[in-house]
Amino acid sequence: MIENTENKMPPNFIKEIIDEDLKNNRYTKVHTRFPPEPNGYLHIGHAKSICLNFGLAKEYAGLTNLRFDDTNPTKEDVEYVDSIKEDVKWLGFDWEDRLYFASDYFDTLYEYAIKLIKKGKAYVDSSPFEQIKEERGAPTKPGVESKYRSRTIEENLELFQKMKAGEFEDGVHVLRANIDMTSPNMNLRDPILYRIRHAEHHRTGNKWCIYPMYDWAHGQSDSIEGITHSICTLEFENHRPLYDWFVEQLEIHHPRQIEFARLNLNYTIMSKRKLLRLVEEKHVSGWDDPRMPTISGLRRRGYTPESIRNFADRIGVAKRDNVIDLSQLEFSIREDLNKRAMRVMAVLNPIKVELLNYPENEVEQLDAINNPEDESMGSRKLPFSRELFIDADDFQEVPHKKFHRLSPGNEVRLRYAYIIKCKEVVKDANGNIEKLLCTFDIDTKSGTGTSDKKVKGTIHWVSAKHAVNIEVRLYDRLFNVSAPDSEKNIDFIEHINPNSLAVLKNSMAEPFLKNAKPGERFQFERLGYYCVDSKDSSENKLVFNRTVTLRDSWAKIENQ
């Protein structure tokens, strides 16, 4: 396997920080966490974070928790909780018995809030929404203090208790921290800790009608879990002083937050909101549509966990904004599947070939190697007969000057079989090719060494009467521009590639594929990697998804 076996990711600034923390005894172990909000499916960007958090812990012999930051009941759902667990597991990571929810800490968080109020560090603000917004100021304009800021501790305690008891409508009061309305860091301008939301929570039901804000819940959750290094993305950099302030005021365990740049992929959108829109507006078949950058989409597309982990290692982690080339992801899956996928022959767009000098009812069983990269995968038998299918792309009636495949009067090798020559093109009334009449050279049988005839090309084929009909879904990038959501005035939906999916219903595969099981991956020789669709494929109707094409140097020649 290509994956490095030393459990080591390449050097990065986070490891340097951890090394230093360990050396200085700031912490004596490494404990990380992956903290998704269950409001959507995980995508390849999350995979980067998952690999980072679990990878770091593994490398330092530490632990990683899975914690759902479920502080907003109006946006979250168990469907997402389940999918996230499945995806993390599938990626190959194990949180063991450390599955947590921020909602597990609602009681503790409430106690913490009381503590803050008693210290005079939090107050109930009864200003209307608009007023709070107004008083917060702007990045370049200091905020002003709320008139409720000077309420007594007793008054705050009583009001907060009543908020919890459900005595107020949504939005009537909020609990705010008492910090500094003039701070240049907006996060420190008396941030809201609790809001009233009479909504049912997917775990706590109707127990609560006040819910903690993310900023109030997140850092304390990390603290409660004894997290040493809270790895998060760059946009929370400005929140760090606030989180530090909370744990200092509360005098509780102080995790160290380290921010890194999130993953961006060209020709891809990563925003959960926008992915949700693709699903809701049915531009794709669901969160697991093989064109989606979600983990479930990549899985259905045929990506392996190993390939994604290697990808994450390869792209590294740093603080500068980045856009990774899609080819990097494609390389990762080709690299992995090249080593492990069984080779098989399938004809996407069949043209019939008749071998005029091959006996009518004869069938030969030819030897075919299952994987030239891995001898242990052995070989199999391929039936060969008078009538075959080859791919339309492998025949040109008027060949391009560098075309090495079949054309009238030309010879080509049939992989694992014979060299054939095209004698005649048979067409129907509309001029469409019906079949190719060819002859085969009996001395050129593969493996016999009875002929030293050389031809420039080798093509794949399938025996017509033995072939199994399959459906093939050819996927291409979902968007036709490299940065689909970069223009403010153009809806990213307009950049959807109309050819992102092509369905071929008449493809033919060698009989071995008859027993292919959902999720199984193959290389269709000379074409690419394909996997049996996990949803729509059945024994009667095999459906294959194209994971990725093989590198195609012919395409380059052809385009010149």
Place this chain on the structure above:
RNA sequence: UGCCCUAUGGUGUAACGGUAACACAGAGGCCUCUGGAGCCUUGGUUCUGGGUUCGAAUCCUAGUAGGGCAGCCA
């Protein structure tokens, strides 16, 4: 006209003060019963200007450029 962060070949990431490395992509070539795989070759005055130093991609400083921050979202 505030605060925070960032700046290395086309794209990423490394180099931890001693003369730029690795991967992907691109371009050449070799090899080949997958035009696959594999192998070889080929790109950078390290954003700019000052400074510190025997020596700077690395430290300081001033610019410039990009990103983030004004949800009772996360």
